[in-house]
Amino acid sequence: MFSRFSREPIKEISVTVERSALKKVAPYLIRRGYEYPCLIMDEMTEAAAGEKLAVDLETSGLQPVRCLVEAKGNGDVIADESTLIRTLLCVPRESDGLVAVGAGTIHDITRLIADRMNLPFISVPTAASVDGFASQGAPIILDGVKQTVQTCAPEAIFADTDVLQSAPQAMIAAGIGDMVGKYTSLIDWQISRLIADEPYDVEGAARTSRALERCIQCHQSIVDRTDAGIEILMKSLIESGKVMMQVGHSRPASGAEHHLSHYWEMDFLRKGKPQVLHGEKVGVATVLIAGLYRNLSHVDLLSALSDDDSISEERKIRLQTRWHDIQALWKKIPSPGDIAALLSAVGGPTRPQDIGIDSDLVFRSLHEAHLLRDRYTGLKLAFDLQLLPETTADLASVMI
Ligand SMILES: [Zn+2]
Numbered sequence: 368m369f370s371r372f373s374r375e376p377i378k379e380i381s382v383t384v385e386r387s388a389l390k391k392v393a394p395y396l397i398r399r400g401y402e403y404p405c406l407i408m409d410e411m412t413e414a415a416a417g418e419k420l421a422v423d424l425e426t427s428g429l430q431p432v433r434c435l436v437e438a439k440g441n442g443d444v445i446a447d448e449s450t451l452i453r454t455l456l457c458v459p460r461e462s463d464g465l466v467a468v469g470a471g472t473i474h475d476i477t478r479l480i481a482d483r484m485n486l487p488f489i490s491v492p493t494a495a496s497v498d499g500f501a502s503q504g505a506p507i508i509l510d511g512v513k514q515t516v517q518t519c520a521p522e523a524i525f526a527d528t529d530v531l532q533s534a535p536q537a538m539i540a541a542g543i544g545d546m547v548g549k550y551t552s553l554i555d556w557q558i559s560r561l562i563a564d565e566p567y568d569v570e571g572a573a574r575t576s577r578a579l580e581r582c583i584q585c586h587q588s589i590v591d592r593t594d595a596g597i598e599i600l601m602k603s604l605i606e607s608g609k610v611m612m613q614v615g616h617s618r619p620a621s622g623a624e625h626h627l628s629h630y631w632e633m634d635f636l637r638k639g640k641p642q643v644l645h646g647e648k649v650g651v652a653t654v655l656i657a658g659l660y661r662n663l664s665h666v667d668l669l670s671a672l673s674d675d676d677s678i679s680e681e682r683k684i685r686l687q688t689r690w691h692d693i694q695a696l697w698k699k700i701p702s703p704g705d706i707a708a709l710l711s712a713v714g715g716p717t718r719p720q721d722i723g724i725d726s727d728l729v730f731r732s733l734h735e736a737h738l739l740r741d742r743y744t745g746l747k748l749a750f751d752l753q754l755l756p757e758t759t760a761d762l763a764s765v766m767i
Contacts, residue, residue, distance in 0.1 A: 551660065
């Protein structure tokens with residue numbers, strides 16, 4: 368990571384998750400030789416942390432600039448063409464670093480601009496809502512279609528638990544939603560290796576799995592918003608992002624549940640409907656996918672393959688040798704009811720209708736979301752084997 372200003376390149380993201388972490392930003396920036404940081408935030412995150420941080424930087428002798436990202440008419444901040452250009456124009460040429468003060472979308476906007484302006488950026492999350500803080504990928508909307516652009520990771524993350532605890536409950540529930548998605552993404556990652564020889568990393572999978580387990584063990588303290596609970600949720604989300612960075616792709620944290628979520632998001636964009644938090648969609652999608660995989664874990668492969676001409680002979684043989692292992696993987700996933708209970712305990716949605724998704728959209732997404740990424744998943748396998756619900760009435764078999 369190089370900036371156009373002379374500064375030691377960073378080898379590892381420095382992560383600070385603790386009370387009053389905001390206070391550590393100014394000493395860090397001064398130590399690293401910054402003078403003109405530009406704070407990128409929106410109205411909400413300025414109130415939550417940005418204004419306090421800006422004042423702190425000023426009293427420490429820095430010359431911060433405040434750059435407010437505009438929300439759309441419906442109140443959403445969306446990383447699309449107009450938002451990106453407007454924000455870019457708001458960053459002064461003399462800025463020597465960017466500070467993202469906000470949740471996922473503010474980070475996506477900041478990391479794209481930082482990358483294209485060849486500036487380093489510092490992450491100040493205002494909610495433990497998503498695992499994208501540490502990642503290099505920036506999902507942005509171009510011509511109404513969501514695309515992930517490879518950009519840069521922050522050189523440091525300062526997550527102040529006082530700020531995170533004050534975030535709206537829905538953001539914390541979304542963070543849990545993005546974490547429970549690992550139940551199915553980790554299984555899909557193994558399926559992609561078993562069926563399609565996609566790249567796998569044992570250590571990366573173990574780290575993501577440990578982050579998920581820590582969240583589940585401490586679930587009650589997250590529900591209660593204790594210091595420790597919020598810290599564990601945030602650290603788990605950051606760890607998940609770091610694993611994606613290290614393996615160089617998002618498979619550890621993004622399987623069929625994320626593909627459904629992306630499908631729904633694009634449908635909402637097309638219809639101009641207000642967006643639902645990423646983690647809320649992922650949580651709901653995880654419950655659905657867990658239901659589908661539970662059903663698949665009882666399917667007899669030979670009868671499923673008998674009249675299927677769309678699968679190559681080579682893949683049929685591979686399926687026959689690995690089917691038992693794949694079914695064992697599916698059986699490891701907690702029941703949809705248990706996953707839903709984790710989400711509802713923290714106030715999160717659990718069913719598609721809770722977030723404005725009707726059965727027609729659920730049906731279409733189950734059949735088409737696998738086309739969004741060139742990646743093998745259990746959902747794609749179910750499609751190939753023609754084991755998906757055949758009508759919207761059949762959806763009851765995978766819904767809670
Ligand atoms: Zn996610």
